[in-house]
Amino acid sequence: MFKNLSLSCGDNVSIHEGVFLKGLNTMEIGTNVSIHSMCYIDGTGGLKIGDNVSIAHSSTIMTTGHTYDDISIPIKYNNATMDPVLLEDDIWIGAGCRILSGVTIGTRSIIAAGAVVNKVVESNSIVGGIPAKIIKKI
Numbered sequence: 747m748f749k750n751l752s753l754s755c756g757d758n759v760s761i762h763e764g765v766f767l768k769g770l771n772t773m774e775i776g777t778n779v780s781i782h783s784m785c786y787i788d789g790t791g792g793l794k795i796g797d798n799v800s801i802a803h804s805s806t807i808m809t810t811g812h813t814y815d816d817i818s819i820p821i822k823y824n825n826a827t828m829d830p831v832l833l834e835d836d837i838w839i840g841a842g843c844r845i846l847s848g849v850t851i852g853t854r855s856i857i858a859a860g861a862v863v864n865k866v867v868e869s870n871s872i873v874g875g876i877p878a879k880i881i882k883k884i
Contacts, residue, residue, distance in 0.1 A: 756797065769793070769809070776835070791847055792830030799833050802841040802859070807831055809847045834869070854884065 749755040751770040756777030761767070764783040769790035776797035781787065784804045791809030801807075811827045829848035833839075837851055840859035851857065851867040858874025858881065867873050872881045 762803075772809075789831075791828030793833075794830070795833045796835035796837070796853070798835055799837045799839075801839045802843070804841055805839055805843040805845070807833075807845045811847050856884070 752773045752775060753771065754774045756775060756779065758778045759775055760780040762781065762783045765781050765785045765787065767773070768788045772792050773789035774794040776795055776799065778798045779795055781801045782803040785801055786806045787793070788808050788810055793807065793809055809828060809831050811829070812821060813824045813827060814821045816824050827847065831845060831847060832850040834851060834853040836854040837857070839845070839857045840861065842860045843857050844862045845851070846862070846864045849863050849866065851863065852869030852871065854870050855867050856872045857863060857867070857878065858872065861874045861878040862876045863873065863878045865877070867878070870884050872884060873879060874881050
């Protein structure tokens with residue numbers, strides 16, 4: 747069913763029970779991708795997931811955000827932003843990670859469990875923490 751609703755979807759894609767997918771029509775998913783239970787994936791602003799990507803349980807990917815410029819209304823009613831997320835090939839996203847809008851994660855990278863990624867992750871990197879910072883090059 748995902749293949750019919752998304753922009754594109756490769757072979758051997760495993761989306762586990764309890765995953766919430768929003769904005770399917772703006773998502774592209776490669777081959778050999780696994781998205782584990784209890785993930786929240788918002789592709790509204792554009793999401794591309796490359797080949798050989800594993801997203802561990804309870805992780806979130808956001809392609810939208812909020813502005814707060816109009817002080818005459820509550821923040822939750824301010825305009826939303828949309829910035830695409832790109833996950834290149836051969837990435838492991840650990841359990842409970844948060845990938846925020848506008849982020850690119852380079853090829854062959856690992857995102858440590860619990861990390862909050864709010865900026866570009868260079869290829870061949872292990873990052874972790876809040877906000878995520880480079881731990882080691884691989």
